[in-house]
Amino acid sequence: MTTDVLIVGGGLSGPLTALALAETGLRSTVIDAQPRATFDGNFDGRAYAMALGSVRLLRALGLWDELAERAQPMTGIRASDGRAGEGASPLHLSFEAAEIGEPFMGQMIEDRHLRPALLAACEASERIEMRFGTTVTAQHVTARGVEVDAGETLRARLLLGADGRKSGVAERAGISRSGRDYGQTALVCAVEHERPHEGVAHQFFMPAGPLAILPLRGNRSSIVWTEDAATAANLDALSDAAYLDILRPRFGDFLGAIRLAGARHSYPLNLTLANAFVADRVALVGDAAHGIHPIAGQGLNLGVKDVAALADVLGAARARGEDIGAPDVLARYQRWRRFDTSVMGVATDAVNRLFSNDNPLLRLGRDLGMGAISAMPALRRKFIAEAAGITGDLPRLMRA
Numbered sequence: 001m002t003t004d005v006l007i008v009g010g011g012l013s014g015p016l017t018a019l020a021l022a023e024t025g026l027r028s029t030v031i032d033a034q035p036r037a038t039f040d041g042n043f044d045g046r047a048y049a050m051a052l053g054s055v056r057l058l059r060a061l062g063l064w065d066e067l068a069e070r071a072q073p074m075t076g077i078r079a080s081d082g083r084a085g086e087g088a089s090p091l092h093l094s095f096e097a098a099e100i101g102e103p104f105m106g107q108m109i110e111d112r113h114l115r116p117a118l119l120a121a122c123e124a125s126e127r128i129e130m131r132f133g134t135t136v137t138a139q140h141v142t143a144r145g146v147e148v149d150a151g152e153t154l155r156a157r158l159l160l161g162a163d164g165r166k167s168g169v170a171e172r173a174g175i176s177r178s179g180r181d182y183g184q185t186a187l188v189c190a191v192e193h194e195r196p197h198e199g200v201a202h203q204f205f206m207p208a209g210p211l212a213i214l215p216l217r218g219n220r221s222s223i224v225w226t227e228d229a230a231t232a233a234n235l236d237a238l239s240d241a242a243y244l245d246i247l248r249p250r251f252g253d254f255l256g257a258i259r260l261a262g263a264r265h266s267y268p269l270n271l272t273l274a275n276a277f278v279a280d281r282v283a284l285v286g287d288a289a290h291g292i293h294p295i296a297g298q299g300l301n302l303g304v305k306d307v308a309a310l311a312d313v314l315g316a317a318r319a320r321g322e323d324i325g326a327p328d329v330l331a332r333y334q335r336w337r338r339f340d341t342s343v344m345g346v347a348t349d350a351v352n353r354l355f356s357n358d359n360p361l362l363r364l365g366r367d368l369g370m371g372a373i374s375a376m377p378a379l380r381r382k383f384i385a386e387a388a389g390i391t392g393d394l395p396r397l398m399r400a
């Protein structure tokens, strides 16, 4: 079987890439090791803060009308130091989308809605073939393109690794990685609460790591609660009632009484950056290129920008009659995305180091810093535009 692009990974980045490439006229096959049924959505509390720029791409790909009814607009963000039982520090940073003239900074989209919407769109496209339950075990560059071993031999002009943080595509292409283990685990769940969240996301910087409370539709919020790995393992082993007893004093009572809604998950956290985004007839997108700390909720948003940039580069190459797997074409993609993602990886790493500790001097510095930024409108607007993902050299699919 021969196509333009083979995409290993049917998570989020893989299907998004296939849809963006289809829009430029390119055909692709998406391969995932997991069975199709794994991706059918049940409510499980996982959700993504998709920045305004990423929402623009979903709209451009025709996915937004369906998702909009289920997404929760994020109109503001409030960040503050916090401690169990003490509530948030009175010195905080508060940002509102209205300050940059936008109705929202991003949208909270639940995993159970996003994944099925992407897969349904891929399955409806004449330019995309989906193969589930198929593991890619080998890849070879040939005189005319690239071949992969996935039960049978599949051929294309370009191979994309959208296969996550332990990307086998990158490893087989000889791309090394840099990074480190954070020794932290993110505990993820959803809660129902008495009072409305008004679309505001909260981030409490606790001594062991951040606690993010992200608004979902209705009186529900998604929780990303970071603890050191050993504490998280103990929390994971608790009953729902005991788990909630420990979460409650950290969460505080600003939304009234809370109770767990849906399943609990945990994710060990690490930083893993590919040392190159391209190799001979290979390119990486999403977590395969950059797995970062979730402290800023930017992981998937970085992947969305990879997808949009790659579609611009490959679409233009196709229109000019160039070989889409040629080294100079792939180098354009790498130039566009590698620096941006490395900066975000290093920035989230630094913020995590600065905030995930209980040093009194650092706490004071953080509180004063937040107070100072609050008083500088121009800097505030810059932060908001960054968080909304609408700064820098935006690819076509992410422009207003």
Ligand SMILES: Cc1cc2nc3c(=O)[nH]c(=O)nc-3n(C[C@H](O)[C@H](O)[C@H](O)COP(=O)(O)OP(=O)(O)OC[C@H]3O[C@@H](n4cnc5c(N)ncnc54)[C@H](O)[C@@H]3O)c2cc1C
Pocket (backbone or CB within 6 Å): 008, 009, 010, 011, 012, 013, 014, 031, 032, 033, 034, 047, 048, 049, 050, 134, 135, 136, 137, 162, 163, 164, 165, 168, 186, 188, 224, 267, 285, 286, 287, 288, 294, 297, 298, 299, 300, 301, 302, 303
């Ligand atoms: C706790 C937490 C909270 C987060 N919150 C946010 C947020 O609010 N906003 C945000 O933007 N991002 C967030 N992220 C990041 C986001 O979840 C990831 O960036 C995103 O899920 C990565 O998707 P992906 O498709 O690149 O990789 P993955 O989801 O890892 O998909 C890789 C796929 O490749 C397949 N695969 C691997 N190897 C093979 C093989 N050999 N053959 C075939 N298939 C293979 C796997 O089965 C898998 O389906 C968060 C992450 C965490 C951990």
